[in-house]
Amino acid sequence: xxxxxxxxxxxxxxxxxxxxxxxxxxxxxxxxxxxxxxxxxxxxxxxxxxxxxxxxxxxxxxxx
Numbered sequence: 001x002x003x004x005x006x007x008x009x010x011x012x013x014x015x016x017x018x019x020x021x022x023x024x025x026x027x028x029x030x031x032x033x034x035x036x037x038x039x040x041x042x043x044x045x046x047x048x049x050x051x052x053x054x055x056x057x058x059x060x061x062x063x064x
Contacts, residue, residue, distance in 0.1 A: 006058055006059065007051060010054035011051055013050075013054055015054075016047065016050045016051050019043070019050045023043040023047050026040035
């Protein structure tokens, strides 16, 4: 699937790598606590936003 391939490529750019690192740190923090209200939603959205921004820019450049 071209979209999956493009997402995987975009996940390697610096902005996505940093966002994924923040998400993983948050997930580890949440997993280490027995009682927390933290859910890492913001970190997940930040990662998805960075990846999808890259995907859309790459898709537009391929279409042109």
